[in-house]
Amino acid sequence: MVGNLRVLIVGQGLAGTLLSWCLIKNGVDVIVADDHAPNAASRVAGGLINPVTGKRLVKTWMIDELLPEAMDTYRQLEKELGIGIVTEATILDFHRTHEEAAIFKEKQAELSGWIQDCADEPWQQYFYIQRGIGKIQPSAFVDGAALTTAWRQQLAATNNLWQGTVGYEQVAVNNDGLYVNGEWFSHIIFCEGQRAGENPWFRNLPWSVDKGEALIAHIPNLPRTHIYKNGIAIVPWRNDLFWVGASHNWKATDAQPTEVFHQQTITQLNEWLKIPYTITNHIVAMRPANFDRKPFSGFHPVQPQIGILNGFGGKGFSLAPWFARNLADHICHHMPILPDADVRRYAKVLSR
Numbered sequence: 001m002v003g004n005l006r007v008l009i010v011g012q013g014l015a016g017t018l019l020s021w022c023l024i025k026n027g028v029d030v031i032v033a034d035d036h037a038p039n040a041a042s043r044v045a046g047g048l049i050n051p052v053t054g055k056r057l058v059k060t061w062m063i064d065e066l067l068p069e070a071m072d073t074y075r076q077l078e079k080e081l082g083i084g085i086v087t088e089a090t091i092l093d094f095h096r097t098h099e100e101a102a103i104f105k106e107k108q109a110e111l112s113g114w115i116q117d118c119a120d121e122p123w124q125q126y127f128y129i130q131r132g133i134g135k136i137q138p139s140a141f142v143d144g145a146a147l148t149t150a151w152r153q154q155l156a157a158t159n160n161l162w163q164g165t166v167g168y169e170q171v172a173v174n175n176d177g178l179y180v181n182g183e184w185f186s187h188i189i190f191c192e193g194q195r196a197g198e199n200p201w202f203r204n205l206p207w208s209v210d211k212g213e214a215l216i217a218h219i220p221n222l223p224r225t226h227i228y229k230n231g232i233a234i235v236p237w238r239n240d241l242f243w244v245g246a247s248h249n250w251k252a253t254d255a256q257p258t259e260v261f262h263q264q265t266i267t268q269l270n271e272w273l274k275i276p277y278t279i280t281n282h283i284v285a286m287r288p289a290n291f292d293r294k295p296f297s298g299f300h301p302v303q304p305q306i307g308i309l310n311g312f313g314g315k316g317f318s319l320a321p322w323f324a325r326n327l328a329d330h331i332c333h334h335m336p337i338l339p340d341a342d343v344r345r346y347a348k349v350l351s352r
Contacts, residue, residue: 005331008033008180008188010166013042014144014320015309016191017151018073020160022328031185032155033162040148040193041285042316046214046235046243047142048227049318050091052114055100057107059114061293066318067138073321074142081150084143087236091139092118094230094272095131104134126222126275127230141227141235142317165192168200171306178305187299187331189307194286196310201300204349206291210313211252213261214245216281219273230272232265241280244269248314257282289313297327298337301347308343 005028009016012034023030049070051063060066074086093115095101108115118133155161166188172179177186190199197207219234219242228234237243247261262282269277288311290296296311309327312319329335343350 005029005186006184007031007331008166008185010034010188010190011192011195012036012148012152012155012161013040013191013193014148014316015042015312015324017042017148018320018324019189019191019309019327020155021077021151022324023331024160026328026332028328028332030160031162032160033164033166034152035163035165036152037193041212041287042144042148042193044214044283044285045144045212045314045317046233046237046246047144047317048233048235049140049142050136051139052111052136055103057103057111057115059111060315060318062322063318066322069322069325070142070318071140073325074147077147077151081147081154083146083150085147086140086142088138088140089225089227089236091136091227091229092123093134093136094127094129094228095134096231098131101131127228127272128274136229139227143238144317145238165195168198173303173305185305187305187307189309189327191309193310194288196288196296196308199308201303201306202296202308202310202343202350204352205296205311205343205346207311208250208289208291209252210287210289211249211255211284212246212287212314213249213257213282213284214243214247215262215265215279216283217242217244217269217277217279219275219277221275222273222277230268232268246314252286255284255286257284287313287316295319295323295341296343297323297341298330298343301344301350 007023007028007030009020009032012032016032020030020032051060053060078085116135118135120129120133166180170180177184178188194209197203224236235243290311296308299307326338330337
């Protein structure tokens with residue numbers, strides 16, 4: 001055990017999984033409390049790691065650091081858990097307009113290590129191609145459900161798992177640490193996804209919840225070697241299915257699937273795909289994010305035993321490995337938290 005550390009992590013989505021793994025690797029005594037919610041964002045997401053995003057083709061923030069960290073982390077977990085987690089793949093970016101094609105061509109010199117043209121011919125049997133195709137690489141997709149399920153089994157086998165969540169009223173802070181249900185911990189760290197907006201220590205952070213919807217499709221003749229993007233993305237998913245989406249709704253108040261998204265996505269698929277497909281499911285997740293699109297990491301300015309790792313939005317699979325290690329290094333080795341993510345940048349509102 002590292003010093004006198006005993007850490008309780010609340011939530012075992014992607015952030016809680018990776019943070020607990022990093023801390024345990026450092027010899028920390030860790031307990032993870034989780035109720036295994038089936039619609040948690042980490043378990044239903046497409047798991048896409050995309051190095052170049054947006055209509056204007058901008059490199060993802062910190063991608064030069066994030067991508068190698070993510071690939072190394074997921075590869076280590078694959079070896080440790082004995083399962084497949086991450087698959088490297090090229091994104092085929094189908095240009096819908098002359099403007100999109102022109103932007104892609106213009107950006108090739110600036111992003112020469114990430115984007116290049118792609119020949120249409122191999123893909124004409126699968127898709128209606130309007131203005132050509134570009135390639136974005138390296139990229140990858142992650143099986144979040146396989147990762148969190150296998151890690152949960154590992155935590156249970158080593159007696160590091162509490163089945164169920166932690167009520168805020170159960171946390172009592174004293175001079176010698178904090179107690180939850182009478183058990184002592186040096187720190188508690190909340191990795192609780194969308195529930196964080198109710199957290200009495202962190203609810204004043206500038207939360208912005210992003211509702212995402214996706215369809216799950218069986219497309220038997222489409223190669224699973226690539227990620228396909230044309231306004232929506234088609235990402236190889238588990239059990240020979242594809243994940244198709246996703247939407248971004250920053251004003252939604254519920255986690256219910258909408259007929260509007262379903263019909264719009266079907267229309268887009270029909271205009272894009274030449275080959276038959278079958279929709280098997282419609283899934284929804286609420287993704288907690290920050291208005292400035294930077295995650296929340298670190299410890300409360302008034303209650304330094306109480307921490308958070310959350311707010312990754314739709315980029316969790318690229319962001320979470322780096323920031324989980326950063327927070328673990330801070331706890332174990334007193335390394336600084338990246339200022340852009342440190343919750344103490346909001347010390348004024350958190351101190352109210």
